[in-house]
Amino acid sequence: MWGSAGTDMSWKKARRYHSPAYWVDRLFSWRNPRLFRLRIWLRIRWLRFRVWLKEPKGTEVRQHVKRPLALALLGPAIPALTIFVLWIFLPEQVAGVGRAFDRLLTGPDAPALQWREAAQLLLLLVGLPSAFMLWWFRDIHVNRTLENQRKDVNLKEFQEIQARAAGALDDKLPQRARETMQIAAVHQLSGFLAGEYGASFQRPAWELLRANLIASSERIGTRHIADQIAAWHRNEGSLSGTPAQDLRASVQEALHNLNDDRVGDAERALIHDAWPRIFTKTRRLSQTCFDRIVLPRGALLASRDLSRCSFIGANLRRAHLEGADLGWAHLEGANLAWAHLKSADLYEAHLEGADLGWAHLEVANLCGAHLEGANLRRAHLEGANLAWAHLEGADLGWAHLEGANLIGAHLEGANLRRAHLEGAYFDANTALGKGWDRLDDWQRIAVWQKWTDAGAIMVNADGHPLPIG
Incomplete structure (x- = not known):
């Protein structure tokens, strides 16, 4: 019986090692940092290629190639059409001319092609494309002159x-x-942002939109939410009596009670429609206010510098933010469910009350981030850096924390039901429960033992494993 069981175990283990999914996980998962970064890089390039396919391309080439192309097609088409019409109405005469022309070229008395005729034929073959190119460049120059005018x-x-x-x-x-009138003017900025009126107008249009977004956030009151949360951290203000686990509901209620702003809604609608032209590498995006914007599903913001930006109450569901710089960004109450944040930098970002359910945060930097009351249910945090992060009252049920750095993290009141802690490491500074400061040494050792039983690793100041007790 035991031999049969051992054989079954060996067979299952061998089948696992021969499974393609096993080797893909070993080679391209967070456990292999170099290939994981390569996988993210390839994924971003593929997504950008898909966005590029959907955009109109080659407008300038199509604009100036029409007339030379039409001439090149009509040149042989007109004689061919003439011969075809004559062949329909005068077939015998056309056939006789063709036979005579064939005898002239291939017969014994056919004249030899002299070097002068050959040079003229070669000049004709080379000169026509050159003339087309000169015509094309002249057409481009004329159009640019008209554009400058x-x-x-x-x-x-x-x-x-x-x-x-x-x-x-x-x-x-x-x-x-x-x-x-102001809303109509905001929508007219779309053409200037897209460069339809020249590249020189793109940056002024963007800077104007940035300034308007800041003014809109002050009118609707999103900045007041950030101030309330800052006061909550100082144990004062209207949210001072709110426990960490109820912070998400309080933030959502505050977002629901914001002021109406028709002009601000038009500006956010413009960002929704023109996001591929706004979130580009050449545009300055840091310290921009994107409060309450709604981006379409799968919007590509990967590898962009969004540091110190404000996304309070924004809808970034399923957005691609791989490798993005969101350091010190304000994302209070933002919807980041199913978002792709692999290798993103969220250093000391404010995510109080944010929805990060099912989000992909593998190898993300969340050091010192504020995640009080955030929803991280079933989130993927494998290999993430959560050192000294504030996770008080956060929902980490069924979250994947394998290999995560939890040194000094604050987990008071956090829900860790059925969380995956295999390989996650913590130290004596990690607060692993509510009222952690009031627990004595024996009570803390009991909690540490539960964590190690779940697969977590306790380390010392040098990062080496530390025995419990």
Whole structure:
């Protein structure tokens, strides 16, 4: 019986090692940092390639290649069409001309092709494409000259739109009319952001939109939520009596009670529609206010510098943020469910009350991050750096914490039901339960023992495993 069981175990183990999924996990999972970064890099490039396929491409080439291409096609098409029409109505005459022409070229009395005729034929074959290219470049030059002449008109139009989008309107107009005109001007900025009126207008349009977003956040009151949470950390203010586990509900209620702002809604709708042209590598994005924006599913923000940005109450569900820099960012109450944050930098980011359920945070840097009351249910935190992170009242039920760094982390009141702690390491500074400061040494040793039984590893100051007791 024991031999049969051993054989079954050996067979299952061998089948596991021969499974492609096993080797993919060993080679490309968080356990292999170099290949894991390569996998993320390839994934980002593939996603950007898909975005590139959906964008209009080669507009300038198509604009200037039409006439030379039409001439190149019509040149042989007109004689061919003439011969075809004559062959329909005069087939015998056309056939006779063809036979005579064939005898002239291939017969014994056919004249030899002299070097002068050969040079003329070669010059004709080479000269026509060269003439087409010269025509093409001349067409591009003429169009650019006309574009430069239109810049003055575009500049005047942009100045008018800029003034209306900034709210510089006649005070004699009714408030509703001024808002309507401002909203229309905000939507007109889309063309300038896309470069339809020239690349020189893209940065001014973006800086104007950035300034408007800051003003909108002050009008709707999202900055007040950040101030309330900061006061909660100092044990004062309207949220002072809220326990950490109820912080998410309090933040969602505060977001629900924000002020209405029609102009701000138009600005956020513009970001929703123009996100591929906004979240680019060449655009300055850090310290931008994106409060309450809603991005489409699968929006690609990977490897972007979003440090110190504000995404309070934003909907970033299923967004791709692999390798993004979100250090010191404000994401209070944000929806990051199913978001891809592998290798992202969230150093000391504010994620109080955020929804990170099922999010992918493998090898992410969450050192010192504020995750009080956050939903991390079933989140993937394998190999993540959670040193000194604030997880008071967070929901980590069924979360994957294999190999995570929990040194000095604050887990008072956190829900760790059925969390995967295999290989996670902690130290004596890690607060592993509610009222941790009030526990004596024996009570702490009992909790440490439970963690090690679950597969976690206790380490000393040098990072070496430390025996319990």
